Amino acid sequence: MGRIVINSSQYEPKPIVGYADQVSVAPGESVQFMVSLDGASAFDAQLVRLIHGDLHGAGPGFKEEEIEASGTNGTYAGFKQDTYPGSCVEIDAAPKLDALSSLTAQVLVWPTLPDLEREQVLMSKWDDDRGAGWSLFLTGSGELAFRVKHADRDAEEVVLAGGLTATVWYLASVSFDAKSMTVRLATRAIRGSYSSRILYTEPGGRNENRTTKMLQRGLPDTAGIPTFLAARNRITLAGGRHVPTAHFNGKLDRPRIAGRALTDEEITRGVLDPNSVPGMLAAWAFENNLTSVGVKDITRVWDVTVNRVHGTTHNMPVRAMTGFNWDGTEYSFRHAVDQYGAIHFHDDDISDCKWQPTTSWTVPAGTRSGVYALRVNALVDETMEEDYLVFFVRQTTGTRNSRILYIAPTASYLAYANDQFAADSPFLETLAGAVPHMGEMDLARHQHREFGMSCYDVHSDGSGVCYSTWLRPILTVRPKYRHSITRVWQFNADMHLIDWFDRMGYQVDVITDHDLHREGHALLDGYHLAVTGTHPEYYSGGMLDALQSFVEDDGGRVMYLGGNGFYWVTGFNPEDPRIIEVRRANGTEAWSGEPGQQHLSFTGEMGGIWRHRGRAPQKLVGTGFIAQGLDRSSYYRRNPDSFDPAASWIMEGVGETERIGDFGLEQGGAAGLELDWYDPKLGSPAWAHVVATSEGHSRLMLEVRENVSLTLPYMGGDLDPNVRADIVYFKTASDGAVFSTSSIAWCGSLSYNDYDNNVSRIMKNVVDRFVGDVPLP
Numbered sequence: 007m008g009r010i011v012i013n014s015s016q017y018e019p020k021p022i023v024g025y026a027d028q029v030s031v032a033p034g035e036s037v038q039f040m041v042s043l044d045g046a047s048a049f050d051a052q053l054v055r056l057i058h059g060d061l062h063g064a065g066p067g068f069k070e071e072e073i074e075a076s077g078t079n080g081t082y083a084g085f086k087q088d089t090y091p092g093s094c095v096e097i098d099a100a101p102k103l104d105a106l107s108s109l110t111a112q113v114l115v116w117p118t119l120p121d122l123e124r125e126q127v128l129m130s131k132w133d134d135d136r137g138a139g140w141s142l143f144l145t146g147s148g149e150l151a152f153r154v155k156h157a158d159r160d161a162e163e164v165v166l167a168g169g170l171t172a173t174v175w176y177l178a179s180v181s182f183d184a185k186s187m188t189v190r191l192a193t194r195a196i197r198g199s200y201s202s203r204i205l206y207t208e209p210g211g212r213n214e215n216r217t218t219k220m221l222q223r224g225l226p227d228t229a230g231i232p233t234f235l236a237a238r239n240r241i242t243l244a245g246g247r248h249v250p251t252a253h254f255n256g257k258l259d260r261p262r263i264a265g266r267a268l269t270d271e272e273i274t275r276g277v278l279d280p281n282s283v284p285g286m287l288a289a290w291a292f293e294n295n296l297t298s299v300g301v302k303d304i305t306r307v308w309d310v311t312v313n314r315v316h317g318t319t320h321n322m323p324v325r326a327m328t329g330f331n332w333d334g335t336e337y338s339f340r341h342a343v344d345q346y347g348a349i350h351f352h353d354d355d356i357s358d359c360k361w362q363p364t365t366s367w368t369v370p371a372g373t374r375s376g377v378y379a380l381r382v383n384a385l386v387d388e389t390m391e392e393d394y395l396v397f398f399v400r401q402t403t404g405t406r407n408s409r410i411l412y413i414a415p416t417a418s419y420l421a422y423a424n425d426q427f428a429a430d431s432p433f434l435e436t437l438a439g440a441v442p443h444m445g446e447m448d449l450a451r452h453q454h455r456e457f458g459m460s461c462y463d464v465h466s467d468g469s470g471v472c473y474s475t476w477l478r479p480i481l482t483v484r485p486k487y488r489h490s491i492t493r494v495w496q497f498n499a500d501m502h503l504i505d506w507f508d509r510m511g512y513q514v515d516v517i518t519d520h521d522l523h524r525e526g527h528a529l530l531d532g533y534h535l536a537v538t539g540t541h542p543e544y545y546s547g548g549m550l551d552a553l554q555s556f557v558e559d560d561g562g563r564v565m566y567l568g569g570n571g572f573y574w575v576t577g578f579n580p581e582d583p584r585i586i587e588v589r590r591a592n593g594t595e596a597w598s599g600e601p602g603q604q605h606l607s608f609t610g611e612m613g614g615i616w617r618h619r620g621r622a623p624q625k626l627v628g629t630g631f632i633a634q635g636l637d638r639s640s641y642y643r644r645n646p647d648s649f650d651p652a653a654s655w656i657m658e659g660v661g662e663t664e665r666i667g668d669f670g671l672e673q674g675g676a677a678g679l680e681l682d683w684y685d686p687k688l689g690s691p692a693w694a695h696v697v698a699t700s701e702g703h704s705r706l707m708l709e710v711r712e713n714v715s716l717t718l719p720y721m722g723g724d725l726d727p728n729v730r731a732d733i734v735y736f737k738t739a740s741d742g743a744v745f746s747t748s749s750i751a752w753c754g755s756l757s758y759n760d761y762d763n764n765v766s767r768i769m770k771n772v773v774d775r776f777v778g779d780v781p782l783p
């Protein structure tokens with residue numbers, strides 16, 4: 007996908023922006039707020055509970071409730087906070103590497119952007135501030151190069167002519183012999199049938215390349231200079247934090263440093279057997295953390311020499327990637343650890359902005375669970391600027407203020423966090439049949455990617471984004487944010503539901519996906535009804551287990567009020583669950599992962615969609631993903647099943663032939679955007695009632711790819727009878743029950759006609775019956 011180039015001088019990031027450091031907090035716990043302010047010296051902060059966030063003129067408008075919080079509300083001094091994206095490895099202090107007179111640095115390299123027109127560092131012990139060190143890097147045209155500099159001298163440099171080819175593995179090395187003062191640079195292509203993209207050598211080309219050059223002066227003393235893989239140090243901040251630069255894009259495998267000039271044979275042997283090479287000082291084995299349940303201590307890399315010169319990753323480069331020696335015999339790192347010794351680095355990775363907290367809030371006992379934010383305002387250039395730092399106050403396990411529990415789909419918010427659809431995704435424009443509405447925030451986000459992207463985007467090197475973190479400003483999880491195509495998506499679409507509960511007088515307890523993943527089934531204990539958001543697409547196995555047990559074992563009831571739910575296998579970082587992981591493959595997807603890289607580094611399990619792991623959403627909620635289209639939404643009509651006395655109560659007050667949801671804030675109808683259908687082949691219960699089905703979808707509402715074994719000339723909603731949303735209701739033996747509306751647009755219709763409409767009526771019928779004490783008919 008190409009990027010649109012927009013004049014960067016026009017769109018600045020928000021003058022005031024920030025984030026809450028926790029996804030959810032319970033009474034007694036604290037949340038910290040990180041704020042960056044540019045163009046003013048102070049800002050006001052006010053805690054609010056959010057009720058409705060969609061500014062659509064036909065809807066109820068923005069609603070918030072200010073919350074007393076004397077230690078938090080007030081005026082604060084503000085300052086600009088910097089963000090440093092780009093992943094790499096920083097090696098712990100390593101005196102053994104400080105005063106080398108001779109050196110070999112070697113690494114297997116799979117560059118993704120060799121022609122980036124700027125330097126990309128592979129290995130370095132270099133400091134820009136001091137102007138000293140050594141660096142093994144790729145030049146702007148992808149040629150291997152080595153630079154040495156003493157603080158008081160000009161740099162000396164050696165370049166190996168002939169650039170590397172993208173996504174082909176090379177063994178790259180530099181050696182310097184102090185006695186002869188000779189530097190030797192070498193590359194050797196590894197044309198692995200599976201691991202490299204190109205098999206053959208071009209006419210006139212060579213697989214091996216080398217050069218030598220005499221240096222005027224030897225290596226500098228590098229004591230106190232940090233060692234980096236995939237970057238070099240630019241500045242050291244107060245407190246000792248190093249800020250690297252010249253990030254490498256691509257994979258590295260088996261980096262090694264020796265204290266003498268190794269022979270070709272030793273360099274080759276050092277790849278797989280580093281401790282057999284005399285003088286080997288450090289040999290990092292990225293594969294050493296791989297276990298059958300994921301990458302243990304995922305931010306650490308281990309040195310396997312006696313020196314134990316370990317390192318730490320910055321900004322979560324992707325672990326458990328196929329290495330130079332991946333031979334296609336196994337497709338999971340669990341089964342061939344040695345072949346997954348690569349880490350994929352990106353210059354736009356971000357895992358934690360690491361801003362300074364400005365203020366915090368300790369949630370008082372008795373605080374109502376819900377959707378909260380710290381509202382921050384500042385007058386900048388005579389304009390009142392604002393931001394909302396969203397977080398959730400969760401219901402404490404074992405307490406209950408309602409029979410109804412809303413599960414805020416925070417894993418799905420993370421998957422979509424800071425999406426670049428407006429600028430990067432031509433497919434969205436064709437699905438919508440419309441040009442995206444690009445707001446200033448879309449343009450600013452597009453220009454300033456330091457806040458990271460979503461799992462729908464690709465990195466600057468074209469590889470898919472598979473990690474997403476809460477620890478950054480997420481400008482899409484904001485009240486008032488207008489989505490470029492559908493007006494609201496995810497957060498503000500879910501606020502339609504929060505508003506409906508509020509307006510209809512229901513008290514609702516709130517938890518998040520993160521809580522459900524952490525605590526599981528126990529968190530649902532005592533509730534009669536668990537309600538989803540409009541698009542709970544990203545689920546871990548533990549979250550699915552929790553809902554399944556709730557319905558099957560506890561007689562709990564679930565209202566699945568969205569479309570394309572329970573779809574992607576999702577991992578939470580066990581060391582910091584605020585970071586999630588998705589490995590895309592063979593679903594309806596924005597990008598496709600590379601072969602052999604479909605297992606989650608966080609858990610070791612196979613990624614992709616749950617359907618392909620034998621756990622289609624139809625099994626859990628009776629319906630599953632069938633079609634998507636963004637141009638306009640449609641309506642449902644009642645089916646004969648809705649007149650069966652076992653289900654007719656759902657439709658009380660709804661006429662026999664009336665159109666259900668022929669109105670709404672989400673493209674004009676309740677059945678739209680993404681739709682699910684009843685499919686017994688994939689596990690929809692045979693005894694379920696399909697009470698209503700949508701109709702009248704457009705040609706742009708297309709059946710999803712995983713449902714067809716070959717592409718057909720009729721996959722649009724105007725001809726394809728599969729393109730529909732089925733409202734499904736079923737009971738279980740324990741008096742549990744599920745009601746699924748099967749459309750993302752459903753909740754956008756709730757407020758129509760001052761909440762007096764057939765979508766709202768059906769919702770009320772089901773909620774009241776599901777939470778009541780009378781057994782279901």
Ligand SMILES: [Fe+2]
Nearest residue numbers: 541543570680
């Ligand atoms: Fe989605």
